[in-house]
Amino acid sequence: MTNLDSRLPRGRAVLPAEVHVHFDGACQPPRGGGVATYGFTVEGPGLDHEDKGLAVPPWTPRATNNVAEYTAAIRALEWLRERGYSGPVRAMGDSQLVIRQIQGQYRVRALHLREYHAHLLRLASHFEHVDWAWIPREANARADGLSKEALEDEWARAARHRPSEPVVPVPEDEEAPDDMSGSTGPKDG
Numbered sequence: 001m002t003n004l005d006s007r008l009p010r011g012r013a014v015l016p017a018e019v020h021v022h023f024d025g026a027c028q029p030p031r032g033g034g035v036a037t038y039g040f041t042v043e044g045p046g047l048d049h050e051d052k053g054l055a056v057p058p059w060t061p062r063a064t065n066n067v068a069e070y071t072a073a074i075r076a077l078e079w080l081r082e083r084g085y086s087g088p089v090r091a092m093g094d095s096q097l098v099i100r101q102i103q104g105q106y107r108v109r110a111l112h113l114r115e116y117h118a119h120l121l122r123l124a125s126h127f128e129h130v131d132w133a134w135i136p137r138e139a140n141a142r143a144d145g146l147s148k149e150a151l152e153d154e155w156a157r158a159a160r161h162r163p164s165e166p167v168v169p170v171p172e173d174e175e176a177p178d179d180m181s182g183s184t185g186p187k188d189g
Helices: 065-082 096-102 111-124 137-159
Strands: 019-028 035-043 049-054 089-093 130-134
Touching: 019 065, 019 137, 035 065, 035 137, 049 065, 049 137, 065 089, 065 096, 065 111, 065 137, 089 137, 096 111, 096 130
Parallel strands: 019 089, 089 130
Antiparallel strands: 019 035, 035 049
């Protein structure tokens, strides 16, 4: 009788390749209320892609840099899902706030960011795992460049529809009561 083990193929196990995502957001004016854009890159087997665009309608209170950062990460994961990818992802960005909120190190204090945070967590749950990593701006150059290109592209178009009165951005340091859902812990941020 032949040993079953001798009939098993020999060689290396093939593990799914991890897809790398770089994401970034840009906003002008920097404190919000103007034009907010995003950029992202995806690198992986058969999935190399980059994209950029408007994060939210211009001249609205939610046109802030943090919303643009969240939107960049959301658009990248949505793009992967649309292509049927559900394997491991390493998502890298230079926004300490977004990365630390997603990792649970910072609470989501700003009420308007909670829906973006919750949506991003739901999207991430559709992948084998998502490893969130903060990287310095220099290591995020292409995504940063894409978000700034989008800002340049959208600024001229948005300027034609600029309101006569300045838009007051949503305060990003407003805090919700402790008993509200969506808080990711008592830590900083």
